[in-house]
Amino acid sequence: MVESERPVGTIVPFNGAQWPNLRPLQGDFVHLEALDAVRHGPDLWAHMKAYPFLWDYLFEELPKTEADFLKLISEACAKADWQGYAICLPGGRVVGYAYYLNIVPMMGSIEVGNINFSPALQRSPAASEAMYLMMREAFSLGYRRYEWKCNALNMPSRRAAQRLGFSWEGIFRQHMVVKSRNRDTAWFAMTDQDWTALQEAFQTWLSADNFGSDGGQKQSLRVLTSAARATGDPAQE
Secondary structure (H helix, E strand, O other), X not given: OOOOOOOOOOOOOOOOOOOOOOOOEEOOOOEEEEOOHHHHHHHHHHHHOOOHHHHOOOOOOOOOOHHHHHHHHHHHHOOOOOEEEEEEOOOOOXXXXXXXXXXXXXXXXXXXXXXXXXXXXXXXXHHHHHHHHHHHHHHHOOOOEEEEEEEOOOHHHHHHHHHHOOXXXXXXXXXXXXXXXXXXXXXXEEEHHHHHHHHHHHHHHHOHHHEOOOOOEOOOHHHHHHOOOOOOOOOOO
């Protein structure tokens, strides 16, 4: 038999990644711990209840009461392939959460998603560091691919993906029906091959030298991560 000359991809010495164990993750601006509805839910609800827009692009319907919210968190944490982190500021305030989703250890693929940041966390170094800690943990567990997906209409999420160093991969048209509405899904990802440069970018950005006495950044994270992105979102470039 003549060996095929068609391209078939490179051999990958890969035996699978580890399942996330939700160990605590400590940063300079924030720390992450396994999300628990009873422990974290009331504080989260206090920071989120006045902002119904936070649920515009999430899968879940807007919770009307704290009991609804606690039920939402409990059900999400009970999903077999969802692993949630509570995002906590120094002093213990719980101001957001995010999940590992679509976890496929044998293929080395994992997604960060169902991210919900209260206004107390949004657009802060703590928010960026939380995402860095989760991606660092994923690659340390042996994952080859780290995904970010969002409603294609969610431009703040698409901008965030670019800033964090995710590469644009396209739009899946009519991918889902969410809350009785069509959802086209924008796909982004970073790989283990991207990670060395991205980690250096984050370490530079998060260093104390990068922030002035007023807390403002000296170097932009978007600029620092741009060299490691394979492709850019055409709507953002």
